[in-house]
Amino acid sequence: MSYFSDIYKGIKTLLTGMSVTGKYFLTSRKGAITQEYPDNRDTLKMFERFRGEVVMPHDENNEHHCTGCQKCEIACPNGSIEIIWDRGIDEETGKKKKKIDKHVYHLGLCTMCGLCIEACPTDAIVWAQNYENSTYDRTQLTKVLNRPGSKLKAGVED
Amino acid sequence: MSTMNIALSITKTIQDWLIGMMPEGVASISAMVIVALIYLAIFAVAGLYLVLLERKVAAWFQLRIGPNRVGYWGLLQTMADALKLVSKELTGTIKADKFLYNLAPYFVIVSSLMALAVFPFTKEFQAFDINIGIFFLIAISSIGVIGILLGGWSSNNKFALIGAMRSGVQTISYELSVGLSLLTMVLLTGSLQLSEIVETQKDGWLILQGHVPAIIAFMIYMIAGTAETNRAPFDMVEAESELGAGFHTEYSGMKFAYFFLAEFINMFIIAAVATTVFFGAWLSPFGITESLPWLGVFWFLGKTLVLVFLMMWFRWTFPRLRIDQLLTLEWKYLLPINLANIVIMAIIVWLNLTIKF
Amino acid sequence: MTNEALQNLISDWIPDLEFTEEESQFLNITVTPENLHQLMTELKNNSETKFDYLFCLSGVDWQPELGVVYHLESTTHRHMVVVKVKTDDRENPTLDTVCDIWKTAEFHEREVFDFFGIKFNNHPNLKRLFLTEDWEGYPLRKDYEDEINMVIK
Amino acid sequence: METTAVKSNFKSEEYFINMGPQHPATHGVLRLLLTIDGEIIKKVEPDLGYIHRSIEKMCERDSYQQIVHLTDRMDYLSSHINNEAVCLTVENALQLEIPDRVKVIRTILSELTRIASHCLWWGVMGMDVGALTTYFYGFRDREMINDIFEETCGARLTMNYNIPGGLMFDIHPNFVKRTKEFIAHFKTKLPEYDTLLTGNVIFQKRTKGVGILTKEDAISFGASGPVGRGSGYSCDVRKHHPYSAYDRITFNEALKTEGDTFARYQVRIQEMWEAISIIEQLIDNIPDGEHKVATNAVIKLPKGEFYQKVETARGELGVYIISTGTKNPYRLKFRSPGFSNLSLLNHIAVGGKIGDLVASMATLDLVIPDIDR
16 A cells, blocks of 8 residues: 555655754754844955955055056956056156056956956055945946055066 | 633623613624724734744744844834835736725635634633634635635736636635544534533543544644645745746735735634644643633643744745645545544544543 | 778768868868758768767858858767868858757757858748847857947957 | 646637746746646747857957956856866867866866855755755855855855966965865755755655656757756766866766656755765865966967867856967857756656746756856
8 A cells, every 4th residue: 555655754754854944943043144244344354365356555655566567457358447657757767668647447347357466567456355345326436546646666667 | 710700701891891881782783893903903913923923933944043123133023014015005907807906805814804703712712602613714714715816817917817726726625624624623522612612622632532533633634724824835826936926916015915914814823723623722731720711812822823833844844836736635645534534533432432531 | 989980981971071180179071061961960870970969069250151060979989070061152141950960959050040140941940049039230240340239449 | 747637628728928037937037938728838938148248259359368257157156167168278279288286176176166056056946846945055055165265266156266377376275174174064964955855755746757858858959967967868078078187086977867857956966975075085185386387478379179078067068269379269159058958948848837847947957147148
């Protein structure tokens, strides 16, 4: 009479299934896997390799490493980096040399692929770990990475 | 002791109080209106807290925290939901059948609230103690289906139509086994009146008296009960992954709130019927709190909440049955077992092998 | 079977077939559109070759000609072959369909029609798969111009 | 299949239903035009293109490093394996000698991606069939793998950690520790998947004998991955055309022959066990050495055609590059596993009910950007 045996087997599998969720119900005191995001904002720390946003670090006397060589602009797959450079006279050698004017970075277009940081010969740009990049208006997403009045660190050659 | 039970039989006390003020006929009608308003208020709030209980229990099953933002420990969450739903705009499809579309929610909410009147919360604390109690309950719960069918058909949406047809088929076939399983228990008690049933359970709950067939009847009743309220393994009516929101896709605002609230009150009703029939409504296990009839409410609600938790446990563990498997389960498995069960129970009652304390 | 054995087995089925092997890991067969269908059915049904798995069907715009490249593999002998077919008329390129031999070709051919405009006769329902019906032009052709969507860096 | 309803003079005509771009069962922007008669499905016609970004046209103007990052956006659940596919094609074309360390790390990361993808599939499969708690158990395990990826590659979903010639930077110091923790944790949780869903009688009734796909049809429709292996067609690229470190590990291919939804489900569960054993074999002896081989900045492939097959979580991804020696490919075609798996949906769903269509679509594990490209 498979009629009764498969009823019995059916109920047995149903009960084992319920035992799994029951176990989780009883041990739910151990804390949930979900993060309460807005509340744990100050304790939430990202891993140090997290790709939040591309930034250009400046040292204490406002100097950076970007020589304006445009390697990152070429490497970027979706044109989210624009380098505005102008001719300048190099102090020691007196030759004409490219000087960086503005390193424009469109965070809105960036797909966080990391090819620009890979291509940069002087490690001028680095990943920042902020994860709240949303803004209310798109123009705020276009950023200039080198701070006003900053200049190239002496002795950095590409 | 006597001071305690003055306020117990609410209908009589309100009626006597009113008769003093106005003529006979008007008094009884206004008494009924007052009782109905009290019940409506209590069970609207009870429905809200059932929804919150469901969301909290679901969260604990799923390693989540559940609503904890609105009010301390999330207590006001469903209150906020209700207010949101009240303030929402009542949208609807243009080509919908306007009259039936608006009528559907009232069918559902009325049928679930009417069924509440019959439950024995404590000794005489019962709105209407009519002598065909269980028969009345089953009849009322079949009206709810008409509301769902109307809602699904009239909102002129293909998914809603499929959902409504599924619910029609499902509820009609599962009412059969709800009725039959309650019938097996009525064999033991001999009367349909709910207070009578509780009376006979004074010497041992029915589930103990009827031992084996009663337990089988209880299991069948729980399965059919969950199917009756379109919940858990049988929720093809609003199967999220197949039909989106099923029959109440086109409803919004207060109309949706009626459907939503009615589902939870139905769940409460199914659990409450199970407690009255199987577990002796307000009778404490060995008559320990017989002296204080007021404690009966605590026993009644406690048992009902245990059964409600059981139904929630079903919901958050089992996948969904397909519509034809659902019908084969009913017609090929539950019905034959039910009929066999009635015969066994009849033999037991005839040879009175029931266990009496 | 090794490429050479394949080559001389297949070469005596149909007269003018070109076999090349450099520039690619597999044996390449170039066939004329007329006897494409016959070669394909033979490749599938012949007991020694039994290429029953068409795993890649790609349209290619070889600048003057438009062509389709079929990558075939046999699930029993585990050898692979590449069949190429080219038509040089760009206004109304038509080829025979192979979806009666391999059912996977039905969707792949609709994709090739969608992006290259190559029509496949006696294909069950040959209409655009990805783009909308009223999209004019065939995007993956080399001479496709579209100022709005195509950003030329 | 039960006997269909007796059709006396009772006339019922078919009607169309849009399982439209927004539908919980399609996991993405796929539109299925269903012709149904009551509950029984007569015809399923997918309508694609809602997320078509013409990746193949973009590849014709991008350099090879830039193409690798595009593949993340195709099958985002096995983005690591897609990157590896393009990198392998380019490396084989240039005949680059890849250090052993890179091969082993790539294989470990591929298997981790496979487990993460199957965890998500299992959670969503449970949800499609009605058990809503499986979603959270599946995501709990997937989150642990995402943390491992975030720590090593910096991103959780679109990793872009592979570049032609090796890895962008070396693995994080506690990558090995975290992976071992995950393996220990997952070994206790995977049996729970079975007791909760596989053993469940309702689940078996919903999936056994549903959406039957015979072996010949699987081959003829080009089904690959767990969909093909569910019908007994052994199409594991890691077995037949081994790449990176797959030739030095021993694992057996998960094969079932019934070809119904339950068989495809069991294949994926067994694949998770296989993935765990593969990681265990490799995690302890990662050879040390360079993490990438220097390639010149502008990669130019020699003239010719190159094809590379890779086994992603969904099936066999093929990268076909026709190069004329310039810095970007003349034509690049991705043979996407989801595309062929979708084409057989009509074949297995006709005659079943809507519930069957949703169940068998869940085991096809469709990712729509992978189909639309």
